[in-house]
Amino acid sequence: MTQKSVVADRKSGKTHYSGAEFLLDALKKENVEVIFGYPGGSVLPIYDKLYSSELFHILTRHEQGAIHAAEGYARITGKPGVVIVTSGPGATNIVTGLADAMIDSLPLVVISGQVSTSVIGSDAFQEADVLGITTPITKHNYQVRKPEDLPRIIKEAFYIASSGRPGPVLIDIPKDMAILEGVSTDAEPKMDLPGYQPTTKPNYLQIRKLVEAVSGAKKPVILAGAGVLHAKAAHLLKDYVEQQGIPVVHTLLGLGGFPAEHPLFIGMGGMHGCFAANMALSKCDLLINIGARFDDRLTGNLAKFAQHATVAHIDIDPAEIGKNVPTKIPVVGSAKEALKELIAQNGKKPEIEEWTTQLTKWNEEFPLRYTHEEGVLKPQRVIQMLHEKTNGEAIVTTDVGQHQMWAAQYYPFNKPNSWVTSGGLGTMGFGLPSALGAQLADPKATVLSISGDGGFQMCLQELSVIAEMNLPIKIIIVNNGALGMVRQWQELFHDNRFSHSIFQSHPDFVKLADAYGIPGYKVTTEEEASDCLDVALATDGPVLIDFRVKQKENVFPMVAQGKGLDEMEGV
Amino acid sequence: MKGILSLTVNNRPGVLNRITNLFTKRNYNIESMTVGPSEQEGISRMTFVVDVDDEAVVEQITKQLNKQIEVLKVHDITNQTIVARELALIKILVTTQSRAEIYSVIEPFRASVIDVSKDSLTVQITGESDKIEAFIELIKPYGIKELARTGTAAIARGMQIAPAKSATIV
Numbered sequence: 069m070t071q072k073s074v075v076a077d078r079k080s081g082k083t084h085y086s087g088a089e090f091l092l093d094a095l096k097k098e099n100v101e102v103i104f105g106y107p108g109g110s111v112l113p114i115y116d117k118l119y120s121s122e123l124f125h126i127l128t129r130h131e132q133g134a135i136h137a138a139e140g141y142a143r144i145t146g147k148p149g150v151v152i153v154t155s156g157p158g159a160t161n162i163v164t165g166l167a168d169a170m171i172d173s174l175p176l177v178v179i180s181g182q183v184s185t186s187v188i189g190s191d192a193f194q195e196a197d198v199l200g201i202t203t204p205i206t207k208h209n210y211q212v213r214k215p216e217d218l219p220r221i222i223k224e225a226f227y228i229a230s231s232g233r234p235g236p237v238l239i240d241i242p243k244d245m246a247i248l249e250g251v252s253t254d255a256e257p258k259m260d261l262p263g264y265q266p267t268t269k270p271n272y273l274q275i276r277k278l279v280e281a282v283s284g285a286k287k288p289v290i291l292a293g294a295g296v297l298h299a300k301a302a303h304l305l306k307d308y309v310e311q312q313g314i315p316v317v318h319t320l321l322g323l324g325g326f327p328a329e330h331p332l333f334i335g336m337g338g339m340h341g342c343f344a345a346n347m348a349l350s351k352c353d354l355l356i357n358i359g360a361r362f363d364d365r366l367t368g369n370l371a372k373f374a375q376h377a378t379v380a381h382i383d384i385d386p387a388e389i390g391k392n393v394p395t396k397i398p399v400v401g402s403a404k405e406a407l408k409e410l411i412a413q414n415g416k417k418p419e420i421e422e423w424t425t426q427l428t429k430w431n432e433e434f435p436l437r438y439t440h441e442e443g444v445l446k447p448q449r450v451i452q453m454l455h456e457k458t459n460g461e462a463i464v465t466t467d468v469g470q471h472q473m474w475a476a477q478y479y480p481f482n483k484p485n486s487w488v489t490s491g492g493l494g495t496m497g498f499g500l501p502s503a504l505g506a507q508l509a510d511p512k513a514t515v516l517s518i519s520g521d522g523g524f525q526m527c528l529q530e531l532s533v534i535a536e537m538n539l540p541i542k543i544i545i546v547n548n549g550a551l552g553m554v555r556q557w558q559e560l561f562h563d564n565r566f567s568h569s570i571f572q573s574h575p576d577f578v579k580l581a582d583a584y585g586i587p588g589y590k591v592t593t594e595e596e597a598s599d600c601l602d603v604a605l606a607t608d609g610p611v612l613i614d615f616r617v618k619q620k621e622n623v624f625p626m627v628a629q630g631k632g633l634d635e636m637e638g639v
Numbered sequence: 640m641k642g643i644l645s646l647t648v649n650n651r652p653g654v655l656n657r658i659t660n661l662f663t664k665r666n667y668n669i670e671s672m673t674v675g676p677s678e679q680e681g682i683s684r685m686t687f688v689v690d691v692d693d694e695a696v697v698e699q700i701t702k703q704l705n706k707q708i709e710v711l712k713v714h715d716i717t718n719q720t721i722v723a724r725e726l727a728l729i730k731i732l733v734t735t736q737s738r739a740e741i742y743s744v745i746e747p748f749r750a751s752v753i754d755v756s757k758d759s760l761t762v763q764i765t766g767e768s769d770k771i772e773a774f775i776e777l778i779k780p781y782g783i784k785e786l787a788r789t790g791t792a793a794i795a796r797g798m799q800i801a802p803a804k805s806a807t808i809v
Contacts, residue, residue, distance in 0.1 A: 116658070192804070199656075200656060203656055203657050203660045204663075204664045207708075208708045209653070211652065211653070213652075223771065228708060261708060262649075262707055262710040262711055263648075263649065263707070263708055263710050263712075264708045361698070386702050386705070387703050387705070387706055388701035390695065390698070390699070391699060391747050500783055
């Protein structure tokens with residue numbers, strides 16, 4: 069019910085509303101476009117009200133699919149993805165998604181049903197301590213104790229999820245709280261969050277320090293992370309970079325924040341980053357981190373990371389500053405506000421021609437590369453072809469592993485909000501459902517769901533939703549018959565002992581697609597790949613393509629664990 | 640080193656779980672923890688004594704605690720002049736021979752006997768952790784039947800004289 073209808077009801081004398089009514093009313097006020105969910109016993113009262121509501125709900129085929137879809141939606145729109153699941157197993161099935169959203173800072177509002185308050189703690193049917201389980205993997209969580217608290221709780225949840233450093237918020241609603249009626253007040257609910265005041269505006273003195281450090285730097289580099297994207301500051305980053313002429317390295321999750329085709333873009337850094345980017349991070353004298361969290365896959369051995377650099381770190385989360393890397397110039401604030409201020413300062417441009425020339429030279433000398441083999445379909449080539457055929461303008465979603473690294477390497481992005489990947493948690497099964505959410509968030513976009521043959525099978529039930537809604541997602545399986553990254557590590561670090569990393573059997577993915585009513589193709593050569601992609605991209609609906617690629621292909625270059633970024637192998 | 644954090648939190652369900660969970664999640668070692676109502680209604684004060692490698696860790700804990708929605712304010716009082724107190728209840732085995740001797744140990748510590756039975760004495764002692772530690776060491780040879788400690792409660796002194804270098808508990 070809308071605000072209007074509440075008022076109308078009030079006129080008709082209705083002053084009491086059930087928790088479920090309060091909930092749906094509040095979701096409408098937050099302009100929720102889509103809910104991903106799965107009903108069950110404890111949320112029946114909510115689903116009953118949903119039956120007669122205009123809210124748009126998508127029934128996924130697994131709760132994990134629902135939450136990953138919501139993550140994909142959140143990553144593209146920047147708005148909280150909304151999920152409803154039932155108590156017990158419904159709620160425990162979203163634990164992976166919550167942890168994923170927490171570590172990758174994705175805004176979610178998750179409603180979980182709970183058994184009635186009278187039986188909480190009695191090991192009732194489908195009872196689980198969801199507050200306890202989700203505490204370390206949510207930005208905040210609530211359990212509803214009074215139905216009339218719901219308008220305030222929902223308002224707070226959306227605010228907490230989407231402000232400051234975004235993250236998931238869970239609201240546990242006992243069944244009786246959804247049924248029980250509370251008195252409605254006309255007043256707009258007041259948030260009660262005295263302990264939550266995220267800082268967005270940076271400290272002026274720190275900005276001045278940074279401006280001065282930049283003007284005197286000989287070898288500066290910007291490390292841009294997903295914070296730039298969350299703050300919708302990609303255009304400001306470009307303006308600042310062009311004003312100061314500082315080269316840019318991206319983290320995995322930051323890709324798209326700065327145009328890949330820009331001459332000042334060096335590449336992605338980290339374990340499978342490019343040589344020049346990692347050398348830039350190793351040899352710089354000023355490292356400006358904007359919205360990245362110095363993850364271990366990015367820094368390599370911390371003792372060898374940016375040893376000669378003054379480190380400046382702009383982050384909306386003060387706890388990230390100095391957490392892993394000692395920081396000389398801490399700037400607490402959003403990437404947007406900080407970049408605005410930096411541009412306004414218009415500091416003296418550093419003279420760094422020698423440095424940028426060196427970086428360009430490294431990139432020319434040691435580009436990303438792989439060898440072409442006659443009659444063999446290379447996974448890197450598949451990604452390159454996807455890039456060519458979509459003019460690099462698609463939204464790409466991935467799981468985790470080799471295909472993810474190849475996608476990051478060989479599908480350069482020129483615009484923000486194009487890249488949906490599970491970075492921090494490294495969640496297999498993320499790609500397909502998140503593509504569903506991404507496509508709903510941007511219905512006109514070409515969405516490529518890229519998975520390996522392992523991860524694809526972890527959430528493939530969502531093919532059913534994709535088929536049902538005829539979402540034009542192009543489902544790419546980079547099929548090497550193995551858990552490629554595990555296989556690679558076993559080859560490199562475990563003496564070729566391929567323990568449980570090579571699949572003995574697979575279903576026929578083409579027939580599987582057919583069973584869901586989705587056209588499917590198997591591709592084994594480059595020529596087939598080209599033709600097939602043309603057909604797929606011209607199809608107005610989902611298509612699945614099973615690319616049979618070389619099993620023994622490894623992701624290079626690589627920084628082995630424990631090594632410094634300047635000790636890359638396979639350059 | 641020991642770090643001392645004093646924080647005010649909303650007294651709401653699940654808050655304690657959220658905060659202790661954070662210590663587990665981030666692998667911080669809690670040495671002691673106290674919680675109770677503060678001077679404001681609905682707000683609790685917690686005092687944590689943590690065992691950490693260096694001050695950077697205390698800073699990180701402070702920041703992580705600050706991120707919790709229900710945490711209102713975190714004070715790192717490690718390097719401030721503070722008043723800190725802990726209470727311990729100790730049930731000590733006594734014999735007719737040792738009784739007088741134990742009394743002589745209790746007296747200089749300004750501990751008080753709050754329960755007496757035929758073969759035991761229960762002593763209440765308050766003070767800083769070190770003092771209680773010392774008392775326990777002294778009393779151990781007589782035989783400790785039971786021991787309950789509260790953990791440290793601490794607040795900064797009203798007047799801060801030159802900042803102390805280490806965690807001096809006065």
